[in-house]
Amino acid sequence: MKYFLILWLLIPSFVEAQDSINCKLPLEYNEIFDAKLKGQMYIGALNIIGIEFYNESYVPGNVYLENGEVATNQQLRYNGRIDGLLLNPAGSSLEILLDNYFIKGFCLQLQSNGKCFSFQKIQIADSLQVFAQELYAGKLSLYVYRRYSLEETIVQVVEGAAAEKKLYKPSFVYYFKLPNNSTIGFKRFKKRDLYKLFPDNKALMRKIFREKHQRRFKDEADLTRITELLSSLYK
Numbered sequence: 001m002k003y004f005l006i007l008w009l010l011i012p013s014f015v016e017a018q019d020s021i022n023c024k025l026p027l028e029y030n031e032i033f034d035a036k037l038k039g040q041m042y043i044g045a046l047n048i049i050g051i052e053f054y055n056e057s058y059v060p061g062n063v064y065l066e067n068g069e070v071a072t073n074q075q076l077r078y079n080g081r082i083d084g085l086l087l088n089p090a091g092s093s094l095e096i097l098l099d100n101y102f103i104k105g106f107c108l109q110l111q112s113n114g115k116c117f118s119f120q121k122i123q124i125a126d127s128l129q130v131f132a133q134e135l136y137a138g139k140l141s142l143y144v145y146r147r148y149s150l151e152e153t154i155v156q157v158v159e160g161a162a163a164e165k166k167l168y169k170p171s172f173v174y175y176f177k178l179p180n181n182s183t184i185g186f187k188r189f190k191k192r193d194l195y196k197l198f199p200d201n202k203a204l205m206r207k208i209f210r211e212k213h214q215r216r217f218k219d220e221a222d223l224t225r226i227t228e229l230l231s232s233l234y235k
Contacts, residue, residue, distance in 0.1 A: 035069030042086060042097035044079075049154070050168040052081035054108075054146045058088045061108040061116065063098070076108060078119065080148040081168055083130050105131070124175060124183050132175060135224050139234040141177040142227040144220070146170075174223065179234055189223050194230075201233055208232065 044052075054077070061076040063085070075088040085106055087096040100121070107116035118134045122143055132143035149171035155162050175183045176197070184197055191209070194217075195202045208214070208229050216222045 035063070035065055035071040037063060037065075037071050037074075037087060037096075037098055038102055039087065039096040039098040042084075042095045044095075045166070047163070047165050048081070048168060049165045050148075050151065051170060052079055052148045052168050054078040054080050055110060058086075059108050059110055061106055063087075063103060064105045064107075065102055066104045067102075076106060078106075078108065078131070078146065080146040080170075083145075083147070085131070100129075100131070103131075122175060122177065122183060123181070124185060135220060136227045138228065138231040139179055140227055140231040142224060143175045143177060143183075145173040145175065147173055176227070176230075189217060189226070191217050194226070198230075198233075204233065205230065 056077070058075040058077050060073055063071040063074055063076070065071070075090070077086050077088075078084075079086060082097075084100070085098045085103065087098055088094070089096060103121065105118065105120040107118045109116050119131045120134055120143070121129050122132050123129050124145075130145050130147075132145045134141070134143055136142040147170075148168045151167045151169045154165045154167055156165050157163075171187075173185050173187055174189065175185050177183050186193060186197060195205060198205060209226075212229050214222075214226060214229060217226070
């Protein structure tokens with residue numbers, strides 16, 4: 001089976017806007033509680049417009065560390081422009097950019113019913129890992145990298161002075177994770193695009209979609225259902 005990977009899908013956009021570390025505060029942050037979180041004080045870029053956060057406001061969530069420890073009920077938000085998890089420590093107005101190296105994954109409680117949306121660190125190239133939201137787990141798993149990429153640079157004039165603003169918009173990348181833990185990245189999931197990802201199984205895929213009456217190929221809910229069907233390709 002051949003897999004066609006497009007390099008620009010695999011490599012996150014370079015950060016076009018400058019984020020900064022507040023040098024008036026201690027640079028390293030170590031929280032001592034159920035689990036230790038490590039990171040640095042963070043101040044976001046001031047010239048960003050559009051969208052850069054998956055969840056703009058802080059929400060409760062858990063952080064799962066590589067060493068097996070879990071930091072529960074933390075205030076978190078995810079920045080898809082820099083692929084970074086931000087923490088708001090209890091009783092503080094500070095923002096901490098957590099060190100991705102120590103984090104295996106995290107979940108965000110985005111709904112009042114307590115449902116937690118799970119993100120995991122996945123390998124998308126030989127030396128490149130990103131946090132991606134898990135949409136379906138099976139023999140064939142589905143993830144989405146909630147990436148926000150530079151759309152254009154806009155010059156705005158404020159009080160007679162020109163200033164550049166960086167406009168960021170969603171540029172999500174989806175990944176199938178195969179049983180051997182390799183990944184296939186794609187941005188479109190029309191039927192013909194899926195056939196190109198699995199050219200050796202095109203006839204079988206057609207048969208599965210026909211028998212299961214899978215006619216919709218429009219949104220993430222459809223893609224999740226499609227992934228569940230395609231899992232049957234792997235015994």
